[in-house]
Amino acid sequence: MILDTPAGSSPCDGDAVATRVAYFVSDSTGITAETLGSALLANFPALPFARHTIPFVDTLDGARAVARDIQSLIASGAQPVVFTTVKSADILRELEVRGAVVVDLLSGHLTELEVAFGTTRSEQLGQFHGLGDIKQYFARMRAVEYAIEHDDGQSGRALDIADVILIAPSRCGKTPTTMYLALQYGLLVANYPLTDDDFPTDHLPPSVNRHAPKCFGLTTTPLRLSQVRHERRPDSVYSSLAQCTLELRRAEDLYRRNRVPFLNSSTKSVEEMSAVIMQSMRLRN
Structure with missing residues (x-):
């Protein structure tokens, strides 16, 4: 069970706006339930939620254990909402606890597709997150290996086959965005850190300059960058607001001079950033 509860609070604290409890229950990894459920909860930004992700609920005993947990929360005054992607009707019935709001994220859509396709759904578990297309699976693994090799400018090898090269000052989000694009879409992504050694210059750093059409820049706000860097090197020149302001201004000027798109x-979340990059660079989805 993964619990993400605001620090210093409990699901039933008597705050001005009571913290609700959200369960994401799945018979597989829980990724789909958490993604879809969180997308729905994002429409209620004023409501605080304590979140439980419970994967691999694929037996009646497992479902009953979850149901007991939910019942205990209800007894303590909580108002849980349960998002589920469980396909077994028997297991789903065990999760329908009186007093909880249960949102079946699959049933209505699967029923519509059964009618449209003229066939019944499969209750085989884990199909969405299985290997699926084996070529696509290995393409993603290759992309992850490429991202690791080319993280933070460690390697200049094979940049000609990169789909995109992310450039930015340190701690602007290059690495998580690189890994997301690799793992989610199988894109070959390298990233390069802009440092003091790269300035002053009118051109991109030599190792990426000849690949300028593949470059995409990242920036942030000086205050945000200073806060992130302070966690890594507190009270240093590296994390000072003045240094962060200077590096970001130089980077943005460099992007504009070389017509490098940037955001x-x-x-923005990693998902949003990745979508913008793919659209801007016209990369396949």
């Missing part, structure tokens, strides 16, 4: 990562 501000300070208010």
